[in-house]
Amino acid sequence: MSEQMTVLVTGATGTQGGAVARELLAHGHNVRALTRRVDSDAARAIADRGAALVEGDFDDPTSLQSAASGVDAAFVMGTPFETDTENETRQSIAVIDAARAAGVPHLVYTSVASALDETGIPHFESKARVERHLRTVDPSATVIAPAAFLGDLASPWYLPGLRSGQYAFALPADVPLQQVTVADLGAFGRLAIEERERFAGARVEIASVTATGAEVAGKLSGWLDREIQYVEIPLDAVREQMGDDGLAMVEWFRAGGYTVDVPALHGAYPEIKWHDLDDWIRGHDLSGLRPERGSES
Template identity: 50%
Template sequence: MLTVAVTGATGAQGGATARALLAAGHRVRALTRRPGSPAADALRGLGAEVRHADFDDRRSLEAALTGADSLFAVTTPFGTDTATEIRQGMALVDAAAEVRLGHVVFTSAAHADRGTGVPHYESKHLVEQHLRTAGVPWTVIAPAAFMDNYASGWTLDGLRDGSFAWPMPGDRPLTLIPASDIGAFAALVLQRGDEFAGRRIDIASDEHTPNQMAEILATAIGRQVAHQEVPLAHVRTRSSDLAAMFEYFTAVGLDVDVTSLRRDYPEVGWHSFTDWAVAQDWSTLLSAAPAHQ
């Protein structure tokens, strides 16, 4: 039985990893700045130990990590900025090395090691590089585009009007993955640390064009849905970082070997986009107040 410290445990990737580890019978130490939050309480209800940890407080990180076997590390610039993500990510890696953890699994982004020019990919790559030199056994898992984003934000707003609003041409393929598969794969890597140490793995569970995704969403929702290409200029007014990402998706794409991943790691239980779409409670999602008014 492992004791795994999980950052971002109240978020999508960390939460999915925590649940997968708990289901496999391991101890989860959920690290959060808000141990009294409803999301933290939900993790306690599943059997996790919740510890306070602040990425800007090195002592709190080391105290939270001491005694753990391994760490699942996730960073994000959203809500702060990429400079903060880099600083906090490196501090987390340094704390893991200081307490001599047996394995650090860092979740990055597919292609982040390929000089994409996408700000929040480049920031993650800098944390990856720091991890490689920290003197602690490491693995980097790098997810493709998140399916979960299609049930929130401007995409969900568009679906209310029968439009799959996505800033890519309708015929350009994109590799995809739901948070649940990221968590399942991360749990597999953590449980088989010796096998995965020193490896960087791009991961995805399916691949579709926006036109195909619109068709799948239409079937799952039970209403007509058509792809509408959102101009990059419009995205840029909201986020130059996201605009750069979609520009990369269109010009280069995210090639990930989905077939090999499904063949080599069937125990992950990879979900197709159709699997994910039919599992969503669209009636509730679509009846909620729009995110952008």
């Protein structure tokens, strides 16, 4: 194990920050979980794993600087989906500036793959603005840029469809998309934090798999021992569910999407133990979706 570190993690009560926080804790590091609500269920859950909760307000630089004081590294992430892209940019920059003012020696920011490619997708462009600011104030910082996330199959987004024998996604069945598991993002974040010199100034785009919706449905059919049909979500429904930002992203996916060199990435970082589709599915308890023995004639 690497030398024990103390790491400030923003978003530790969410998906990305939570994955990094759990990885760090599992490898013996100390985690300060920055949250606005230390009494929330998500905050208590990460505290139960050993994280120290620190209350901070993105609009209060003093509280952010206090949270960052004395840590060895900071993992910074932002999301536009709780507010909007302008607030995401402002809040992420506020954390970066507070960490710099507190003298944090290593900043790791999680962006999105292709954020610097002028896609025009609002939440890609907001992260690009944060990246440009980060490079101005700290050229040695590390940027991790994940592709789309392979979601939680047990979540309300997927589970009802799987129960009815369907896997729904917003692309035609034969259009591939580069995607990353939350576990791989967590492991990569922890590696980048532990190996500061190796990742100084680096920007690494990451993906676990390249797969079509039909391939995912086929894998699910095999795992569940029942037919899972792929269903393409129409663009009108995408706009209704995800707004114009999400629609712009999906249209970009349909036009080609991310360009991560997945084989080269996995070869360069074999210690991540990258997950494939089978690993991703195996990580969910889907036993209740399998047909009972003797139920089929």
